[in-house]
Amino acid sequence: xxxxxxxxxxxxxxxxxxxxxxxxxxxxxxxxxxxxxxxxxxxxxxxxxxxxxxxxxxxxxxxxxxxxxxxxxxxxxxxxxxxxxxxxxxxxxxxxxxxxxxxxxxxxxxxxxxxxxxxxxxxxxxxxxxxxxxxxxxxxxxxxxxxxxxxxxxxxxxxxxxxxxxxxxxxxxxxxxxxxxxxxxxxxxxxxxxxxxxxxxxxxxxxxxxxxxxxxxxxxxxxxxxxxxxxxxxxxxxxxxxxxxxxxxxxxxxxxxxxxxxxxxxxxxxxxxxxxxxxxxxxxxxxxxxxxxxxxxxx
Numbered sequence: 565x566x567x568x569x570x571x572x573x574x575x576x577x578x579x580x581x582x583x584x585x586x587x588x589x590x591x592x593x594x595x596x597x598x599x600x601x602x603x604x605x606x607x608x609x610x611x612x613x614x615x616x617x618x619x620x621x622x623x624x625x626x627x628x629x630x631x632x633x634x635x636x637x638x639x640x641x642x643x644x645x646x647x648x649x650x651x652x653x654x655x656x657x658x659x660x661x662x663x664x665x666x667x668x669x670x671x672x673x674x675x676x677x678x679x680x681x682x683x684x685x686x687x688x689x690x691x692x693x694x695x696x697x698x699x700x701x702x703x704x705x706x707x708x709x710x711x712x713x714x715x716x717x718x719x720x721x722x723x724x725x726x727x728x729x730x731x732x733x734x735x736x737x738x739x740x741x742x743x744x745x746x747x748x749x750x751x752x753x754x755x756x757x758x759x760x761x762x763x764x765x766x767x768x769x770x771x772x773x774x775x776x777x778x779x780x781x782x783x784x785x786x787x788x789x790x791x792x793x794x795x796x797x798x799x800x801x802x803x804x805x806x807x808x809x810x811x812x813x814x815x816x817x818x819x820x821x822x823x824x825x826x827x828x829x830x831x832x833x834x835x836x837x838x839x840x841x842x843x844x845x846x847x848x849x850x851x852x853x854x855x856x857x858x859x860x861x862x863x
Contacts, residue, residue: 591644593636593658593774598628604647605696607633613830614701618797626692626803627670629653634823638773640764641710642785643825649692651726651806652819657712661764661772666714667819678805681727681736681746693803700831703794706787708828709738711747711804713820716778717763720753726820728804730788737790748807749820752780760784776821787828800829 598604601624602617609615624631632654637644640659648654652668675691713726727748730738738747740760745751752760762782764772780786792798804822 591636591639591773593634593638593641595648595654595657596633596635598624598631598654600624601694601696604631604633604694607647607826608707608824608829609698610827610830613827615705615829615831616699618697618699621695621697623695624693625675625695627672627690629655629668630670630672630690630692631694633826636773640762640773640779640782641823642782643708643710643828646826646828647694647802647824648821649694649728649802649804649824650819650821651690651692651804652821654821656775656819657821657823659771659773659775661766661775661777663775664714664718664766664777665818666775667817669817674805675803677731677734677736677801678727678729678803681729682725682748682807683723689806691803691805693801695799695801697797697799699797700792700794702792702831704789704791705732705829705831706789707830708781708785708787708825710779710781710786710823711752711820712764712774712776712779712782712823713749714775714777714818715749715820716776717754717765719818720749720755722750723807724818725750725807726805726818727807728820728822729801731799731801731803732788732790732792733798734801735790737788739788741786747780749778753778760786776819 601622605617605622609617630650632648634648635645638659648657656666670690672690674689675693678691711728715724715726725748729736729746736746740747740751740757754761760780762779764777764779
């Protein structure tokens with residue numbers, strides 16, 4: 565049985581290896597380090613969308629190594645540039661997926677709005693949060709995203725349930741389509757709402773254009789949608805954090821991340837998600853055989 569100390573050494577080693585590894589993917593994911601909150605906010609907003617960011621309103625809370633911008637889709641994302649927010653290291657996002665427990669603990673605080681999306685008894689930490697105010701000229705907007713986590717698949721159904729949220733005027737709009745459920749490891753996986761889940765398991769030698777073992781919004785494009793007040797100041801808070809605890813302390817070891825498509829924060833009507841045919845999602849359960857083994861590392 566792996567100890568927590570052993571798991572932490574493996575995860576930190578993976579972070580170092582991940583920085584120097586190369587991939588054979590035609591369009592590999594490249595991370596650009598965090599610069600300013602305003603730069604990230606401007607990257608999200610379509611300049612012709614009718615949205616004006618309020619000058620000086622953009623803020624970022626969290627470790628700067630947890631956020632940044634990216635280019636490339638790794639052959640698995642439905643878009644090829646945007647903003648990335650993680651609960652650990654943004655530099656761990658690119659593939660190949662050569663570690664089933666990649667992560668890094670920044671030991672930064674949690675976020676109260678994100679905390680509210682899980683059970684009140686769960687501990688949280690390592691929040692990465694981008695916020696800004698904006699003025700739209702119509703009454704609805706959307707943003708495209710992909711959620712990924714190395715908590716998949718073996719920690720599904722456990723308290724290790726990393727969470728993200730997009731709080732539009734203080735209301736979370738990052739939801740499982742057709743429900744009021746936030747998108748978390750427990751709410752979307754190979755057994756629950758599996759039509760939105762893409763498995764990306766570790767295979768000997770490393771594979772996959774992204775490090776995360778599971779993705780939401782990759783094979784089926786997902787959009788967070790909400791209503792806004794036209795010609796007035798509205799707010800958006802975009803964030804992700806670790807959830808769970810070990811021995812009375814927040815568990816910060818394993819990373820999750822959310823990738824937001826560049827210029828997809830716009831005012832338009834988005835069609836409902838198109839669920840792929842069964843043949844295209846047959847792989848979602850292929851990593852289940854590894855689940856029992858990986859659960860051991862947190863005992």
